[in-house]
Amino acid sequence: MADNISVSVLGTGIMGAAMARNLARAGLDVRVWNRTKSKAEPLAADGITVADSPAEAVAGASVVLTMVYDGSAALDAMRQAAPGLGAGTVWVQSTTVGVDAVAELAAFADQQGLRMVDAPVLGTKQPAENGQLIILAAGPVELRDAVAPVLDAVGRRTLWVGDDAAAGAGTRLKLVANSWVLAANSGTAEALALANGLGVDFQHFLDVIEGGALDLPYLRTKAAAVLSGNLEASFAVTTAEKDARLIVEAGERAGVRLDVAAAGAERLRRAAALGHGDEDMAASYFASFS
Numbered sequence: 001m002a003d004n005i006s007v008s009v010l011g012t013g014i015m016g017a018a019m020a021r022n023l024a025r026a027g028l029d030v031r032v033w034n035r036t037k038s039k040a041e042p043l044a045a046d047g048i049t050v051a052d053s054p055a056e057a058v059a060g061a062s063v064v065l066t067m068v069y070d071g072s073a074a075l076d077a078m079r080q081a082a083p084g085l086g087a088g089t090v091w092v093q094s095t096t097v098g099v100d101a102v103a104e105l106a107a108f109a110d111q112q113g114l115r116m117v118d119a120p121v122l123g124t125k126q127p128a129e130n131g132q133l134i135i136l137a138a139g140p141v142e143l144r145d146a147v148a149p150v151l152d153a154v155g156r157r158t159l160w161v162g163d164d165a166a167a168g169a170g171t172r173l174k175l176v177a178n179s180w181v182l183a184a185n186s187g188t189a190e191a192l193a194l195a196n197g198l199g200v201d202f203q204h205f206l207d208v209i210e211g212g213a214l215d216l217p218y219l220r221t222k223a224a225a226v227l228s229g230n231l232e233a234s235f236a237v238t239t240a241e242k243d244a245r246l247i248v249e250a251g252e253r254a255g256v257r258l259d260v261a262a263a264g265a266e267r268l269r270r271a272a273a274l275g276h277g278d279e280d281m282a283a284s285y286f287a288s289f290s
Helices: 014-025 037-046 054-058 071-084 099-112 125-129 141-154 169-198 202-209 217-228 237-253 259-276 281-288
Strands: 006-010 029-033 063-066 090-093 115-118 133-138 155-162
Touching: 006 014, 006 054, 006 071, 014 029, 014 037, 014 125, 014 141, 029 037, 029 054, 054 071, 063 071, 063 141, 071 099, 090 099, 090 141, 099 115, 099 169, 099 237, 115 141, 115 169, 133 141, 133 169, 141 155, 155 169, 169 202, 169 217, 169 237, 169 259, 169 281, 202 217, 217 281, 237 259, 237 281, 259 281
Parallel strands: 006 029, 006 063, 063 090, 090 115, 133 155
Antiparallel strands: 115 133
């Protein structure tokens, strides 16, 4: 089946580029487009065709995968792709978007005669590069076998959580999961900042919690990034802030107040204002200091 699948990837940032490479390694015919073409051009070395426009990238593709910044960017890319889209093309929408945006994207899919799968992913740079993402998918049951070669190439597991992409069950789960990721990141940054301010050796804190229920590998990884100064983004501050605000908005619409997520969004905004926007979200640490 993989030999007959042509996949177009729209968006080749940290996640999209890694996913495109894994699709090509799986033997699929892959074409890509990115708003800044120079960021996509290195993929040509992997046998991937780099297109000049979304319409060129999707022409003849059986599956289109979007991995861009947000819902507006996904809709804009697909509108540009419209002249090249064929009726019945499967659209795997993997951008992290808000609940309202899913419905808007699904409406566009209906207008274009596309078959959409709401499929955000859980994981950052390294899992993406290793094909170890977890895909949180919702879409028609009859599409699952058709998209399996694509999802299997980029992830280690696909969790199907609904059969109606427009309802956004995958996106809703992604927002819940990211609320925990962002809370853990903020907690790590603040504990590290407080240790700094009080003159406490952070290793002593790690020794205190070692082996207990609060000893998270994630805590150690993010703290090590700050302490070493190696803040190459696996999940950038600006993207994390965007996701935090989507989470707060989703909570408000559901009548749920999310104080930690709101505070986390503000921390990330301050970190970006201090010049750390393109660094890993662990750089929210710097928001604790003026």
